Amino acid sequence: MSDKDDKEPQGGSTNAWMKNMLVVFAIVGALFLFVSLFDGGMRDGRAGEPIPYSDFLAKVDDGSVKEVVIAGDQITGKIGNDQAFRTYSPGDAQLVQRLQAHGVRFRAKPEEQTSVWLLLLYQALPFLLILGIAFFVMRQMQKNAGSGAMGFGKSRAKLLTEKHGRVTFDDVAGIDEAREELQEIVDFLKDPTKFARLGGKIPKGALLVGSPGTGKTLLARAIAGEAGVPFFTISGSDFVEMFVGVGASRVRDMFEQAKKNAPCIVFIDEIDAVGRHRGAGLGNGNDEREQTLNQLLVEMDGFEANEGIIIVAATNRPDVLDPALLRPGRFDRQVVVPRPDIDGREKILQVHMKKIPVAPDVNVRTIARGTPGFSGADLANLVNEAALLAARKSKRLVAMREFEEAKDKVMMGAERKSMVMTEEEKKATAYHEAGHALVSLHVDGCDPLHKVTIIPRGRALGVTWNLPERDRYSMSMKQMKARLALCFGGRIAEQLIYGADSLNTGASNDIQQATDMARAMVMEYGMSERLGWLRYRDNQDEVFLGHSVARNQQMSEETARLIDAEVRRLVEEGETTARRVLSDNLDELHRLATALLEYETLTGEESKRAIRGEDIGRDDRPSTPSPRPVSGTSIPKTRRPGGGAWGTPAPQGA
Template sequence: MQNDDKDPQGNGGGGNAWMKNMLVVFAIVGALFLFVSLFNNGMGDSRASQTIPYSEFLSKVDDGSVKEVTIADNVITGKYAGDQGFRTISPNDNELVDRLQRKSIKFSVKPEEQGSIWVALLLQALPFLLILGIAFFVMRQMQKNAGSGAMGFGKSRAKLLTEKHGRVTFDDVAGIEEAREELEEIVEFLKDPSRFARLGGKIPKGALLVGSPGTGKTLLARAIAGEAGVPFFTISGSDFVEMFVGVGASRVRDMFEQAKKNAPCIVFIDEIDAVGRHRGAGLGNGNDEREQTLNQLLVEMDGFEANEGIIIIAATNRPDVLDPALLRPGRFDRQVVVPRPDIEGRVKILEVHMKKVPTAPDVDTRTIARGTPGFSGADLANLVNEAALLAARKAKRLVAMLEFEEAKDKVYMGAARKSMVMTEEEKKSTAYHEAGHAIVSLVVPGCDPLHKVTIIPRGRALGVTWNLPERDVLTQTMKSMKGKLALCFGGRIAEQLIYGHDELNTGAANDIQQATNLARAMVMEYGMSEKLGWLRYRDNQDEVFLGHSVARAQNMSEETARLIDSEVRRLIEEAEATARKVLTDNLDSLHRVTEALLEFETLTGEETKRLMNGEDIGRDLAPRAPQLRPATGSSIPKSKRPGGGAWGNPAPQGA
C-alpha cells in the first residue's frame, strides 16, 4: 500500500496542482528578470557617466575641457574633450546657456520624457509586489501540505491508503485465527451491512488490538484495509502530540472531519498508548496537551454527534496504561487479543514466510516450530530471513535444515564465536559439562526431549544443551519441574565427578540461578511444599528476596522465612542427588558423549541416545588418547579420570 496522490475525496488533480505550482514559479522568475532589466535601463546612463559637482562642471566649461553638453530639465550630461562622459545636476542656472555659447561648446536640450514617472513608480513598487507574490505562494503551499506546513499544525497527519501496491489480505495472516475471525466480521459488516442490520445488529464503533510487539497487530490492520474495499486512514498516536497545547485536539477534529467525508471508512491508530494514557496518573503534573488530545478523541468517538460509518481500530502493547473511558463499549466495543502463536500457529507462519524462500526437502517446519516457543510472527520472519542469508553466504541454491538450525541458534544466543581461542582442556571441561546436562535430560523423567547438544561458543555461552517440548506447555507438573531442577545440576555434577571438588569453576552460575528461581517459585508461588501448604508467599514482582529479606518484604514471620529457605534447600539437594546418581550409573556414557562432542562439536538428540546405548552414530569417531591425572576427592577410578579444568557456561536449558 502507498499514499494516494489524490485528495481525500478521491478526485484526481495531482498533475494539475504540479502545473500550477510550476507556472507560479515561472511568473516569479520572470518578474525578477523584468525588475533587473528595468533597473539596468534606468541606471545604465548613470553607470556609464561620472557624476561630478556643478561647480566642477562650470570650471571645466571655463577651461575648455567640455566638448558637448545635453540639458534635460535639471540633469546635465555631456562629454569631455577625451570623450569621457560626465553627469551633474543643474540648480536652474539661467546664465549657463550664455556661458556655453561664449566657449563655443556644442549643447542641446532634451525634452522631458513622458511616462518616466510610471517607470519610477514601477521600479519602486516592484520589490513589494514580488514579496507579496512570494508570500502568497508560500501560504498556498502550506495550506495544501497541511501536515508539514508551518500553518498546518492543527491539520491531521492521517494517511489515506490505497490498494495499488503491496495489498495484504487475510490469507497473508496466519497463526492468530481467533483475532482474524473477530476482524473478518467487521469487514463483512462493511461489505454487507443489511445482513446484520435486519437482526438489529449495529456495526462496532471500534476494535482495540492488544498483543506483544511483533505479534501481527499492524499486519491485521493492513489486511482489513486490503479486504474491506473502503477508505483506510492510518496514523500513529505520537502524530497527535505536539509541544503546543491544543494542536493534538485540533488534529483529532480534522481527522474525523476527513473520515466523515469518506464514510464508511476505517481509521487505524497505531500505538494509541502514546495519547490514550490514564489521565491524572502524573498527580497534577501530567501533560496537558496529551490529556486535551485524549479528551477530544473521546468526544469524537462517542459524543453528542454520531460518527456513523467510521470504525476506529487501534493497536497497543500496553493496555494496562490506557484510560478506562477509552476502553468502554461505545468507543472500543471489542478488545481483540493478538497472542504469541502456539506451535500450530508457528507452523502456519513459517509456511507463509517460506513461500518466498527456496527450501530443501529436509526442512521440517514442525521441528523448527517446536524449537521456537515464545517466538512472535516478527521473530519467525527474522528467523527465515537469517536462514536465507546464511544459505546465500554459503553459495547454496536451497535453504536446508542446517541453515535454519544455525539461524535459530543465532537468533537465540548470537553468532558463533569462531574467533574465540579455547585450549584443549577448556573444550574438554565444557564438553563434560554439556554431556552431563544431556545424559540427565535423557534419563530423568519429566525432562523435555533432547534436541541438540553443542560446545560451539555463542554469545556468553561456551556450550548449549537444547531440550525442546513436543508441544507448547501451558501448565507444568511437580514431576516435570523436579526433572528440570535435576537437569540444571547435570553439568556441575559431571565436572565434580571427573575433576573433583577442588576443581569446581564458575561455569555453573547460570544453572544455579535457574534452579534457585525455579525452586523458590515452587515453594512460594505454586504451593508445592507440604510444610508450607497452598499459600502464596510472594507478590507479582521480579525481585527475588532471600532469607530474612523475605520476612521484611512480605510481612511474614521469621519462622516462615526460615521454613521457606529450608524447603528451597531441600528441593535443590534432592535435585543434586538425582543428577549425581544418574551420572554415576552412566559414567561410561558420559565419557562417550564427551569424546563425541570433542570430535564433532555438535550432536543431535538421537545421536546422543545411540552413544548412551553403545551404538554407532553413523559418523567416524576418531579415537582420542585420554590424558589422565588423579583428581582430589574424586570417587572415580584413576583409569577413567581425564585431565583438565576449565569452566563452561551453558545457556538456559530448553527453549
C-alpha cells in the same frame, strides 16, 4: 499491482518537484528584474562624474567642453579628453548664449518624467520578494502534515490503499479464531445495510491483544484488504508531544480525515502509549497524554456519532489500558492474537515458503514441530535465514538442511567459528554441556533432549537444547523441579571432574534461571506448602515502580524470611537431584563429554547412543583447530520462549 499504479506516485512527485522549481525560478527572476530596473535607472541618472556648475562654466570659457546635452536643469557632456561629466544648472538664462559664443555644440531634450507605476514598482518589489520567499518556505513546511512548524496539530495517520499492497486473510495464517472474530467487521464494511435492517450495530472498535510478532498489524491490514476500504495507520506515540493540546488536535484531525473517507478503518498501533490509566502518575491527571486520551474517548463514543469508522488498535499491554477505553461502545471486542500452535505454525510456514524455491526434501510439519513458541515474525525470519544460507552456498533450492541450520541460528545464535578455544576450555565446556544433557535424560519431567553442542553460538560457549514433544501452555510442579535440576547439571559436572576450587563464572546464567524459577514457584504459583496458595509478588508490569515498592514494603520480615527459606529449599533440592544423577552415572558423563569433544554437536538420539557406548554412526569429525586464547567479555545467552537452551557463557573479563 499494475504498471499504472506504479507510475502514479512517481508522476505525482515529479509534478510537485516541477511546481517547486517554478516557484524558485519566479523568485529569482523577480529579484533579477528588480536589480536591473533599479540599477538601470540609477545608471541613467548618474552617468558621468559630477562637477560644480562654476567649474563647468570655467571649462566652457577655456574651450575644454566640446559637447553638452541639456535636459531641464540637468546638464551632461564631455570635455576634451572624452571624459564624461554631469552637473545641474541653477536656472542660468545666459547659458545658451555662452555656449554659442565659445563654439560648444549642444542639444536639448525633454526632461524625463518617471512613471508613477514604475515608482510604485520600485517601492513594492522588495516587499513582494519577501512575501514570496515567506510563502515558499511556509508551503514547504506544511507540505507534509504534522512535520512542519505550522502543522503540529495535523494528524500523522498514513492512508494505505490497494496501490500500496493489498493484504487479505489468505496472507494471514495460524490465527483462525482471531480471523473469525473480525469477519463480522468485514461483512459490515462490505454491506452495512445487512445489519441495519435488523437494528444491529457493528462494534466501533476492536482491540488486538498479543505478544510482539504474532501478526496484529498484518491482521488489521487484512481486514481493510478484505473489505476494500481505506486503511489509516498511526502509532500511539505519534499523538503525544511536549506541547499541550497537540495530541488532542491530532486526534480530532485524524477523525476528520476518517469521516471524509468513511467507511474506513483506523488502525492505532501500540495504543498503550496514549491509553494508559488516567491519574496513575504525576501531573494531577491533567498532562498532555491524558488530554489526548480524553479526546480519543470522546471521538470514539461521544455526542457526535462517527458512523462507518471502525477503530482497530493493537497492544501487548492490555493490563495498563484505561477502563474507559475498554467499555462497550468503544473497544467492544478484545481479540486475542496468540502464538500459533503446531498447526498454525505449519500454515504460516507454508505462506512464507511460497516466496522461495523449496527443495522436495523439506518437511513443513517437522519444522513446525521443532519451533514451539515461535511467533509469526519468528517463522518469517526462519524462512528468510534459510533462504540466505542457501544463497550463500549458491544453491538454487532451499533444502531441509538449510532450514535446520536456520532454526539453530535463530534459537541458539550464530556459530562463532572464528572463536577458537584452548583444549582445556573446550574440555570444560564439553563436561558442562554433558552435565546438562545427562540430567535431562535421567530426570523425569525434563523436556526431551534435542541437541547439545560445544560450538560457540551467539553469546554462549556451548548450548544444551531441550524441546517439548508438543505445545505446552502450563507447567506442573514436577516439570519445574526437573528444570531446576537441569539448571545445575553443568556446574555440578564441572565440580565432580575438576573439584570445588575450579569453579568458574560459566554457570551465572544457570543460577539466575534457577533462582528466578524457584522464587516464582513460591511467590506466584503457590507451590510451597508453608506459604500456601497466596500471591506475594505484585505485577512486575506496573506503570510506576513506586506502587509496587510500596506494596512490597507491606510484607512482614517473617514472611520475607520464610520466602527466602523456601526458595533456598527448592534450589537445594534441584542441586541435590542433579548431583545424585551425575554421581550415579559418572561413566556416562565421561562418554558423552568425549563424544562432544570428538563431534562438537550431537542430537538427542546421538547423545543417547554415546552414553550407552555405541557407535554414533557419523564420520564428520571436525578437524582440531590450533589453540588460541579467548578474549573479550560476553553475556550469557537468554533462553527463548518454548526453547529450553542452557548456555555456557564466555568468561567475564578473560
